[in-house]
Amino acid sequence: MPDLIINIGYLLASVLFILGLKGLTHPRTAVRGNLLGATGMFIAVIITLANHNIVSFEVIIAGLILGAIVGGTLAVKIQMTDMPELVALFNGFGGIASVLVAGAALIEATLGTGAPLAQVTIAIAASAIIGAVTFWGSLVAFGKLRGLISENAVLFSGQQVINTLLALIALGLSIGVIADPSNFLLYGLLVLVASVLGILLVIPIGGADMPVVVALLNSYSGLAAAATGFVLSNNVLIITGSLVGASGIILTQIMCKAMNRSLTNVLFGVLAPVGGGGATADDVYAGRVKSSSPEEVALLFDAARRVAIVPGYGMAVSQAQHPVASLAALLQERGIEVEYAIHPVAGRMPGHMNVLLAEADVPYESLKSMEDINPSFDQVDIALVLGANDVVNPLARTDPSSPIAGMPIIDVDKARTVVIIKRSLSPGFAGIPNPLFALDNSLMLFGDGKKMVLDMISSLKEN
Amino acid sequence: MDLLIAGITIFVLAIFVGFEIITKIPPTLHTPLMSGSNAISGITVVGALLSAGSQHTMLTTTLGFLAVVFATINVVGGFLVTNRMLAMFKKKS
Numbered sequence: 001m002p003d004l005i006i007n008i009g010y011l012l013a014s015v016l017f018i019l020g021l022k023g024l025t026h027p028r029t030a031v032r033g034n035l036l037g038a039t040g041m042f043i044a045v046i047i048t049l050a051n052h053n054i055v056s057f058e059v060i061i062a063g064l065i066l067g068a069i070v071g072g073t074l075a076v077k078i079q080m081t082d083m084p085e086l087v088a089l090f091n092g093f094g095g096i097a098s099v100l101v102a103g104a105a106l107i108e109a110t111l112g113t114g115a116p117l118a119q120v121t122i123a124i125a126a127s128a129i130i131g132a133v134t135f136w137g138s139l140v141a142f143g144k145l146r147g148l149i150s151e152n153a154v155l156f157s158g159q160q161v162i163n164t165l166l167a168l169i170a171l172g173l174s175i176g177v178i179a180d181p182s183n184f185l186l187y188g189l190l191v192l193v194a195s196v197l198g199i200l201l202v203i204p205i206g207g208a209d210m211p212v213v214v215a216l217l218n219s220y221s222g223l224a225a226a227a228t229g230f231v232l233s234n235n236v237l238i239i240t241g242s243l244v245g246a247s248g249i250i251l252t253q254i255m256c257k258a259m260n261r262s263l264t265n266v267l268f269g270v271l272a273p274v275g276g277g278g279a280t281a282d283d284v285y286a287g288r289v290k291s292s293s294p295e296e297v298a299l300l301f302d303a304a305r306r307v308a309i310v311p312g313y314g315m316a317v318s319q320a321q322h323p324v325a326s327l328a329a330l331l332q333e334r335g336i337e338v339e340y341a342i343h344p345v346a347g348r349m350p351g352h353m354n355v356l357l358a359e360a361d362v363p364y365e366s367l368k369s370m371e372d373i374n375p376s377f378d379q380v381d382i383a384l385v386l387g388a389n390d391v392v393n394p395l396a397r398t399d400p401s402s403p404i405a406g407m408p409i410i411d412v413d414k415a416r417t418v419v420i421i422k423r424s425l426s427p428g429f430a431g432i433p434n435p436l437f438a439l440d441n442s443l444m445l446f447g448d449g450k451k452m453v454l455d456m457i458s459s460l461k462e463n
Numbered sequence: 464m465d466l467l468i469a470g471i472t473i474f475v476l477a478i479f480v481g482f483e484i485i486t487k488i489p490p491t492l493h494t495p496l497m498s499g500s501n502a503i504s505g506i507t508v509v510g511a512l513l514s515a516g517s518q519h520t521m522l523t524t525t526l527g528f529l530a531v532v533f534a535t536i537n538v539v540g541g542f543l544v545t546n547r548m549l550a551m552f553k554k555k556s
């Protein structure tokens with residue numbers, strides 16, 4: 001097939017990717033958008049198979065079948081609560097594919113007569129670095145989300161010095177690869193150093209900052225594809241990679257803004273440990289925390305007209321999304337207005353809560369963003385906080401010395417009554433007590449999220 | 464050199480297109496956005512197919528094969544799981 005047709009096919013695929021992303025701007029058109037993207041990918045693959053450089057199909061078909069089986073199984077089997085770890089894993093696979101393709105391209109480039117162009121070897125080095133950092137960074141993120149390695153920030157002294165050194169070594173090895181492409185050992189070392197860097201960059205980041213990391217790695221996986229596009233001088237890779245790179249960066253920015261922290265602070269800074277100025281848990285909670293029961297809370301709903309449910313990571317952990325949706329439906333039957341107030345960094349990835357609630361058949365119209373619902377929170381009769389902590393901590397507004405000072409929060413404390421379902425008074429990732437739990441209008445329901453909601457439902461049905 | 468400049472031009476313009484579109488995507492769809500954009504970043508499969516099929520050396524074919532496997536997991540898994548999620552958003556409307 002002539003190059004002209006191949007390139008037109010790639011252009012068509014690129015257009016379909018852009019239209020596909022555009023479809024994602026509304027839930028109504030999103031399924032079609034995803035299909036357009038998949039069609040674009042199908043066209044790109046078919047067109048590539050028609051390339052005259054491909055002489056054998058056995059290896060390709062084996063690879064495609066194996067990949068499709070593994071990917072398909074993962075996609076069908078995964079639970080919605082585990083979505084962040086699956087996305088982290090897929091990000092990583094995109095990264096390692098770039099490393100492998102760039103490695104093969106390096107070998108092919110040295111086979112021909114004459115030295116490969118510098119622009120190709122530069123792009124090969126870039127693919128190796130970005131791809132390896134993405135792969136190992138994503139594996140660490142996966143391990144943290146899955147609970148295989150400590151979700152807490154793993155810190156050791158001199159971390160940043162080591163990272164800087166590794167980055168410099170990677171840069172030096174890149175220059176080596178560019179100067180002497182036929183020395184494959186240099187490429188191997190480059191991948192190795194970038195892999196260690198990828199691990200060390202993600203290991204110090206704590207669980208609550210995972211939405212930022214997953215979004216950033218998403219961006220990297222796109223940039224890795226774009227770098228591979230420069231290796232192969234292939235526009236569809238460059239276009240697609242930059243689209244994904246841009247998407248990941250925007251999500252990263254949104255997440256950082258939602259925590260009132262800069263990206264550098266998330267990646268390299270650690271939330272200041274409590275001590276000195278901050279009030280201790282005893283000061284804040286002593287004698288003021290009121291514990292309640294599901295039965296009592298069920299009675300409160302009788303007088304309520306507007307209820308806001310505020311989910312957090314705890315809802316995902318206890319798999320409480322279905323009972324929560326049933327509770328909301330029950331309340332709505334009684335003429336109560338029910339909305340969900342969703343903080344941008346609730347959960348472990350952007351939009352995590354929305355997906356869980358969608359799984360439980362909650363219509364997306366009732367999912368309200370923080371900005372939309374905050375101004376009217378003083379008209380909410382009952383705010384039901386489920387497994388969220390730092391994102392509803394009023395200290396962010398009131399205490400400028402707090403580690404979360406200035407972070408936008410959901411103003412649940414303005415509701416007439418706040419019911420907080422939580423296992424204990426233990427602090428969130430910020431490590432600080434939450435005065436919300438001790439407010440006059442707060443009631444604590446200590447226990448597992450799912451069980452508490454189910455108990456509330458049965459009490460409601462009894463009376 | 465011309466090819467490189469053309470590549471960089473496309474890269475920069477596509478980033479702008481990406482910014483314009485992505486900023487319009489509502490927070491509700493951020494997870495499907497990530498998995499969906501992740502699936503299309505599996506476009507590296509194109510490069511992987513070329514390496515796996517052109518049979519320069521045993522090593523390039525092996526690297527290509529592995530790349531095809533990883534990129535295909537990314538593509539197939541990404542699109543399917545995105546479709547699964549989006550179907551949940553759709554069914555109530």
